[in-house]
Amino acid sequence: MKNNEIQLTAQIAAVPGPEHFTVVQADVEGEVVVRTDYLGLAATYLELMRADCHLPIPAWQPGQRVGVMAIGTVLSSTSPDLREGDLVQSMSGWSTHSAGPAASYVKLDKDAYPDPSYYLGQGPTAYYGMADVAKVGQGDVVFVSGAAGGVGSLAGQIARNLGAKKVIGSAGSQAKTDYLVNELGFDAAFDYHHDPIAALKELAPEGITVFFDTVGGALYDAALEVAAPGARFALCGSLSTQLGDAADRFPEPDREAAQARGVELLPFSCHHTPDQIAAWHQHFSTALGQGRFVYPRTVVETGIDGVPGAFLAMLRGEYRGNVSVRLA
Template identity: 40%
Template sequence: MTPTAVPDVPAVQREVRLAARAEGQLTTRHFTLAEVPVPQPGPGQVLVRTRVMAVTAAMRTQMTGAPLPMPSFVPGQALWGSAVGEVVAAPGGGFAPGELVHHPYGWREFAVVDEGRLRRLAPDALPTPAAHLSQGATAWGALTRAVEVRPGDTVFVTGAAGGVGSLAGQLARRLGAGRVVGSTGSERKAARLRAELGYDDTIVRGAGPIDRQLRRAAPDGIDVLLDTVGGEQLTAALAAARPDARFALVGALATQLGGDGGAVAPVELDAGLIITRRVVLRGFGLHAHPDLPQEWTKEFGQGLRDGSLVFPHALLKGIEQAPRALCELTQGHHIGAVLVEL
């Protein structure tokens, strides 16, 4: 497909900056919207116009200044994150104007990006550019590589209404799971998980002890855990583990979306259960599998086109809505990915 022509570049653009470290509940007062000159690309760089950007729970933690394995956001400077855009100018010649690309500098209308940090996207690989910002690659990689879901497995997904979990239930079913159970924060979300997103049963936080609900939903125990939450849900999953159960840990929403947005997620686990039941616990991160996005895009595109997969997401319009999008994500307002169209 030939790259499309791009319109003229304005002199100024808008970007969202961190106004102050986030302590307590996140609000739009933690952000400012600034107008700045559109940057100019240098050798080996590309100017990209952002079309769609994602907001994620990890961004809440990056706003706190807590020690992290990735850089924290800096007060007075623009935030960043996963985005899809089109190339506007590429003086180095490695890209062509109009090409669709993935880049790591959302939260601004234009970004100058080193060529090595861009990933070219086939315009017909997925039905919409927004679908390239699903968190399905993490779910797919965790279920196929970290825990290797097998036919007949009972799978428990924590945070099942989030960007990872809303696809994980569908994928577990696609991989042959016999029973899929998910946890979420409200009965409204639980009903949709059961009706549309591959879950046989659900656990609702606040509707009773998690371990008791899990015993009801999976009376014979679980073979696989995909954990995005940690905390008491991880403890309950271990108590319900069958022999040789496999656990993939991909997130810590229990602390990331808490009042302080902390990064540390301590949890007490019974070492005796881990040993006697031979439970495998494995951390999983997409950054360690650079081939996964391409693999996932092929799987996702096929599933979206034949109707066997759906992409739950909320799409807010306008860069000025990005702060509200992240606040609403931390408050649990949405199901699936939370995206902003610029």
């Protein structure tokens, strides 16, 4: 079986571009052969493309396939565990086909969600951060930065489902803030370009008790300014600085100011255990079935050649919600 895959041409020092990716053709064979239908896209992948990766998993090397989560259909199998036509999930990455032992694939329930792309996305990060790290509950006033993105758009809804009194989001345009309030059920939202400290003081005069941060930078500073004593800051990412060099990408949070305000800083990993993933899908499928969840997503339809371009567009903020590619 012929397979076209995207390999990393060179590790990225600063801003990524098309020159960092190459399409390579290779034969694939194995116990199970799978056609890739959907590929996941997430900002986290950029960090794995850097030599100075700051994640608890190895960085991708030049000449290596971009190995991310994918959903596909079994084309052939000699294993009793998988049959032709089964829907499966694997880390086969940016490729048109994959092959390997049956143990490297997870069979999925075709009827669990309206579309297979619902299995992709960054729900485990959002759920773990809100439920287990920040421990959101009744009475919390929650602020989510980057709330129109793949993690933030889920995190805000999870906070509401866990009993938060008020959920506030920030995004980069009026259209996105309207989307958060009118479609995703946030109580309030503001454009971060316009004085975030003033916006938060107006929207949360009593102070925020939980901050779910995917952005860092000025929004972290604004959250600290309006944090109530004992607030919990779940630190998930730093999108505002992610395109810089290592020193700029991961600025050290002002721990002294946080300590002075009684704020608890809770950084956490986006690399999840099977139990954490299962907990997310339990919450997601139940809430979705009860009409308590909207899944914000963008599905880009393109050939394998267009996947790097879709990834770069996602980093520029051109899509809403969780982004996946449906291979055409």
